[in-house]
Amino acid sequence: MRATTNGSNDSRGIGVLQQRFQREEFRSGVRALVMTPLMGPAHEDFVAIRRQAEALREWFSRETGWLLQVEREGARLYKRPGDLTDVTRGLPGYNRRRYVLLCLACAVLERADPQITLRLLGERLLELAADPSLDFTFTLEAQHERRDLVSVCRTLLGLGVLHRVAGDEETFVHAGSDQADALYDVQRRLLAGMLAAVRGPSTWTPEEAPATLEERLRALVGEHVADSEEGRRTALRHQLARRLLDDPVVYVETLDPEARAYFLNQRGPMASRLCEAAGLVAEQRAEGLALVDEAGLLTDVAMPAEGTDAHVTLLVAEYLASRQRQHQADGDGAAPASARSIHEHDIADFLHEAKARYGRYWRKSAREPGAEGELARIAIERLEKLRLAERKAGAVHPLPALARFALGDAEIRETRTVPAAVGGLRFDQ
Incomplete structure (x- = not known):
């Protein structure tokens, strides 16, 4: 009898430990995907995300309306920005020129063989950049231009879209394409997930294409909202959850009247759900709400920090x-x-x-x-x-x-x- 009791206690203890491990693994997956929405299999959290794929997919869909795809080749969380007017977002060190080069590089890779060299990538990119409709000038003659191309390649390497097989980019910057090169594998599944748009830009005809940058951004991420009270509430909840996960703080005064009313009424339960899943701590004040990461890891800009x-x-x-x-x-x-x-x-x-x-x-x-x-x-x-x-x-x-x-x-x-x-x-x- 004593042996049976001990065995039962051991089973319950193992069950509790398993549940705790699954909760922690799920929480790590949420945090990793929020920080790295396009993730290759080399990422340290990818194995855990594959194990928790179904739970993560259901949670992101319910709380934020974001689609999550997890496959053997990688994971992609199709994040939609909660605030399109935010000008502080962006890749570090990127300006308009580098973003154009990034788009052109992806266009080249989409048509490329499974392997490509840095020199060939640059040559084909030059052909696309010469299109008069782009109003864009680029050559590989100057060192700063080669550095721009290398910065784009390193971004794609970091995202897992490219995998370096041989060579060195820094030598290419200083010596030029005639004396240095690099060879890459192209990861097509991750390349296909680069654009997180509801509707691709190529689906517009010239007559209906949006004219201004703001119109283009809204057209890219515009989502269907059911014409019902429940549909509008769900859209508001998703928009606010996206901002709470992505922004350091959400101020009440930045919300339109409808979103403000919903936020003031629901921010407590909403903060509780998001904090439980992502391991955050809610700070509620009269001016707004912030979900704080006490570990200081779920942020692009830490404060305080070293340096x-x-x-x-x-x-x-x-x-x-x-x-x-x-x-x-x-x-x-x-x-x-x-x-x-x-x-x-x-x-x-x-x-x-x-x-x-x-x-x-x-x-x-x-x-x-x-x-x-x-x-x-x-x-x-x-x-x-x-x-x-x-x-x-x-x-x-x-x-x-x-x-x-x-x-x-x-x-x-x-x-x-x-x-x-x-x-x-x-x-x-």
């Missing part, structure tokens, strides 16, 4: 937050935004003064005369991406969530190897 740019951003955040608190203490918190904004040159002046205290911990280029202007620009861009500030006409406007950041007293601990980091972060109630 000069991150430290400067934290200093600027404290500077802006202190100005914001001063306005509130003076009773002009309700004053127009223009009266509470700070000009970029004021931030640069602040960093010039901060350099005397913290400069020895910054990289050498950040200590050069006049570098504070570039540092201010970097800090403002990072704060914009984190929804802590916005920039309009050369002025920076602090946003409500900035009040949570305050720089603590510096704690300097000298070691025999590396000087300690300066400053700390505390939550400002």
